[in-house]
Amino acid sequence: MPRVVTFHYTLRDPSGRVLDSSAGGDPITYLEGGGQIIEGLDAQLRGTAAGAKTRVQVPAARAYGEHDPDQVHRVKRNLLPIEGELQVGDQFQTGADRFSPVVTIAAIEGDEVLLDGNPPLAGVDLTFDVEIVSAREATAEELSHGHAHGAEGCSHE
Ligand SMILES: [Zn+2]
Known part of the structure; x- marks a missing residue:
């Protein structure tokens, strides 16, 4: 039981x-x-x-789950709708509602940002x-x- x-x-x-x-x-x-x-x-x-x-x-x-490299995306910093300073490890939601996927900033390279859509763990x-x-x-x-x-x-x- x-x-x-x-x-x-x-x-x-x-x-x-x-x-x-x-x-x-x-x-x-x-x-x-x-x-x-x-x-x-x-x-x-x-x-x-x-x-x-x-x-x-x-x-x-x-x-x-295992870390899925296909969930990591490289985007231009200026395309992110985020004000202010970005830091590696910052997390934010990709949409307006609370069920939107969360992404983590995995790296910042020049004017590009690596966004990781895997769960943080x-x-x-x-x-x-x-x-x-x-x-x-x-x-x-x-x-x-x-x-x-x-x-x-x-x-x-
Ligand atoms: Zn119940």
Whole structure:
């Protein structure tokens, strides 16, 4: 039976640099197999009991995918609708609405800019230090909705 699992995590890249962490904030809650966390992490946390601390290594291919060079585009700086200074690592959306793809400035070469449309963590092998806060069997309603419910029930119709 799929479970609803709540956990804290610290995410590091292969050099040990912390990329993200839930420490000091709310833990993450997900339904196993529901697609709310990356597949490689979901798969490796199956069966891990509440209270357990574990380190999970997820290769890039099972996290945010390999880095796709076809998603990198070279454009003229003056064609970008951006005011002010650009810096490598800056991210911005390619359209007006919040679902527009995000691109990252990978390099600035003279009057040209390399825009990378890959997810920021594409091609990065990830290491998660995970502490399972709680785990319980999913309810029939959660299974039919495909996501975990909080104490207040379903937060969206
Ligand atoms: Zn629901």
